[in-house]
Amino acid sequence: MSTDSNTKYVGKAPSRVEGPLKVTGQAKYSAEFSVPDLVYGYVVSSPVAKGKIRKIHADKILALPGVIQVFSHENVPTLAWFDRSYKDDVAPGGSPFRPLHDDEIKFSQQPVALVVAETFELARYAASVLEIEYEQEKHATDVEALREKGQEPGSGKTGYKPPVRRGNADKGLSKAEHRIKQEYIHGTQHHNPMEIFGATVHYHPDGKLTVYDKTQGVYNCQQYLKKVFGLSADKARVVNLFMGGGFGAGLRPQYELFLSVLAALELKRSIRLSLTRQQMFSLGHRPHTVQTVELGTGPGGELLGLKHKAVHETSRFEEYTENVVNWSGMLYQCPDVHLEYEVVPLDVFTPLDMRAPGAATGSIGLEVAMDEMAYEAGIDPLEFRRRNYADRDQNEDKPFSSKKLREVYDEGARRFGWDQRKMEPRSMREGNKLVGWGMAGGVWDASMQKAAAKASITADGKLTVSSAAGENGTGTYTVMTQIAAETLGLPMEAVTAKLGDTTLPEAPVQGGSWTAATVGSAVKSVCEALGEKLLKLAQKMDDSPLKGAKPEDVEFVNGLIRLRKEPRQSVVLRDVLQVSGEREIEADSSVMPNPLNMQKYSMHAHNAVFVEVQVDEDLGTIHVTRVVNVVAAGRIINQKTARSQVLGSVVWGISMALMEETVMDHRYGRYMNHNYAEYHVPVNADVRDIEVHFVEEEDPHVNPLGVKGIGEVGLLGVAAAITNAVYHATGKRVRSLPLTIDKLL
Structure with missing residues (x-):
């Protein structure tokens, strides 16, 4: 079954179907x-x-x-x-x-x-x-003071993967012509939705x-x-x-x-x-983390050895762990890699997944270190990454299901104007403003989970699709409506999506950037199942032009079921329902990841971020004046909501780099700025020009829709790119975030 261009909604940019409910105050939240x-x-x-x-x-x-x-x-x-x-x-x-x-x-x-x-x-x-x-x-709440008491994680949290090591990193580093070893720190952060x-x-x-x-x-x-x-x-x-x-x-x-x-x-x-708001600071947080990264390159800038160790806090009653260092063994080509991870139990509540958990932290250490290594080797930071491009996932020794990171680099550099960048720090300025250009990138899992969905269509041609998945503000109602409408060739106005209720078919938690891939695939599957039922009913009609047709022989378009090779041979979908005498036709379906594809391929989304900052030479104030974020995440279902996801990620990255920090007074073991007045996040004046672009990928392996999810990947590299741009502007390397004025003066 397929549709023609008149009812193609996937890949377009329709506005949110739930938008009117939200802007008119009709959308009900849990305490309302x-x-x-x-x-x-x-x-x-x-x-x-x-x-x-x-x-x-x-x-x-x-x-x-x-x-x-x-x-x-x-x-x-x-x-x-x-x-x-x-x-x-x-x-x-x-x-x-x-x-x-x-x-x-x-x-x-x-x-x-x-x-x-x-x-x-x-x-x-x-x-x-x-x-x-x-x-x-x-009590004890200072992870930096107790870092030597770190211990290797045991079972860890769901999704934690112990670091994979290969070769001999010390031997590889000993052969290096250029080497760096640095420590990178970022403090506790709280979600504060x-x-x-x-x-x-x-x-x-x-x-x-x-x-x-x-x-x-x-x-x-x-x-x-x-x-x-x-x-x-x-x-x-x-x-x-x-x-x-x-x-x-x-x-x-x-x-x-x-x-x-x-x-x-x-x-x-x-x-x-x-x-x-104060009690919101007792529900979990992005953990305070200390990272040590060591890199070594040969004469051509090729990575010969890489070591990455992370230490962060957990509670005394649970063992929370993040995949902080794993990405460093995957993003760049390197034969000798040593990855290490430790946790320190403290008298705090258990840390909790926070947008791009682990990867957002790890990308700061790795991507700032890559910038430092590029300068040590005398190579442009973007060119250095190109020279160490990984065509294969070395962590798992698998090919990528799809990867267009080279195209991402090219698109970002072209749109940003990277070729105009001068290598030397403090070499670009506007008046008393030092101008810096920096870049970084990231990689995030393209996951799919098990999910179910239900679809029903009434005699008046109204379609309802339902699943218990949530709507966190990402546009799930809209994306599900698009997929259902396109699959059955109906206008989006004829489709209602129901979500977020345990009376509906089961779906996983909404996280990990897997909702579109998971629940979207379930909606597509159940609509196809409903389409097969409708085709059988259409074939029972007197003089039906669809007799003998198989599901792959027909397409649903503009309220019709018609033969693909002979579009004039069609029946009106509403007539099928009315002639059948059925008031409502229903179908159920469930989907799960393809285990063979999971065994064969490494499935990931990638991005690259290019940033311009201006730093006041006298005051040390930092302004992020321009950002270009290019993402390769398979097929994009909705260009508008996808762009919004990445825009939000960039704003979050600005926050992460320059202001966001929960301050602990270790004398009392208490977070002292547990409010919106002193826990700083960006406001309109902090956000300038942001460009978001997608390099779409054809990926038949990752899931039935070919989507990879973008809620997390858009955040990766933003904080590191800002940090690298500040170095380019000022010549001062800051390795502890947030990058506040006192660290530059």
Whole structure:
């Protein structure tokens, strides 16, 4: 089955189908649903980083009119999870944190109580005056001070791959004509999406729950509730129709889910619980990481040896790990590579996946080191990368399913005007502004997961496709609508996409840049299955011109089913439905990755980022004045939403390079700038000209749609390119991010 150009939507740039709902305020977020008999919860957070709770003085609070209950470890019932045998689908190894489990304090801002009251204002006031006595213990929160106590990870988090080593890096480095060895550091960062985490739990008279939770995976949350509270699936429906940014913070069930469901079940009432912006800093973070990179080249600039070691923090109760160093063994050609990774357990909450986890961190170390090596060898940084281009994934010794990084380099350099760059630092200026040009690149997994979808079409020609996948703001509703409309030759206006509900077919968490590949493939598959049913019905019509036709012989276009070789031989899709007498035709389908392709090919997306900065020679202020980001990520489903994804990545990269940092006061083991006033992110004045371009790839191996996902890859290399551009402008190499003014003066 196929369509013609009149109903080709994939690859075009339609606006978001959910856009009107969002701009008119009709899109409902998790803490906005109206439910009957609603009470409000407010979380009390620990002010100490380690210790025990001696006493909670709840009596005074419970005496306040309108205060319903104070939940703490003193009165929480025994639950299924307290055997410590359960962890959610994306949790790292170890023993996951269980809120209100006991009197032990494991990290600052740990939730220690939940106050429930008739109004939000009363719950907040009561929480603010609740007296709790603590016994403080000595804590450790400084990964740099304890880096020598790093240990090799064990099982790590889901998706962690132990570093692959090959050859003899020390021997390769000993032969090098040019060598560098440097240390690169970036501090803790927090996700800080615009929508704070919150949940609204509707307690039904029959004891069933409808849980509206901020999450990137409704099925993951439902499994969590089933295992923790012993609920059946029909008693715990989880819904998330829209999400105001997650960036990985919503991959795991966060503690607002546990606390709100606990209160609803105990009180047999509906409840709303929203965290504060300050409490958002207790949900996980991009870990503080120290990297050491050593490179050596031969006389022609070819890499002879590469060593990359990373050390970062984890909590004392879970072992979180990131694929920080693995990319260094894959992105460039090098025969002798030593990759090493260690974690340091600290008294902090477990770090958490944050947009391009591991790769965003690792690309800073590798790509700044590559720039330093290029200067040491006297080679243009872009030319140096071209000379060390990897045609094969050396980590896994496999060919790439597709790779157009050379074309990415060429396109980016042409659009940026890289050939006009002078090599020498401090050689370009505009007035009192030092001008610098830098570049960097990245590589990210092109993954696909297992997913299911359902499709139904009614007698009036209206198509509905559904899957439990989420909408994090990336355009999932629109992309699913495009794929369904094109597959069955319908106008997009005739298609409705339903997402984010555990009553719909199962889909994985929305992360890893795999949603379009995964759920998009499921939607394509189910629409093809529905098309086959429609073809069979069409063949039963009197004098049907489609009799004997196979699915591959027909195409769906402009509301018709017609023969591909004889387009005039067609039937109207709506007539098929009406003549059949069926009010609605349905189909179900599921997809999963092709294991043979996974064994045979390395599947990855690539990018290259070119940056111009201007640095005030007197003040040291840095402005990113121009960015060109070129991405090769297979087939692009929607040019507009894809471009927006990369635009957001570039803004995030500017933030990562110049301002974004969570500051820990190690005396207290507490994040001190846990708010939007002091946790700096870019504003309009920080963002200038950004160009986004795609080099499309034909990739029949990666998934049925040939897409690779772009949510993560667009971030890679941005911070490193800015750092490299600042060096080119000033001649000063900064190896600790964020690159603040004091590091230049």
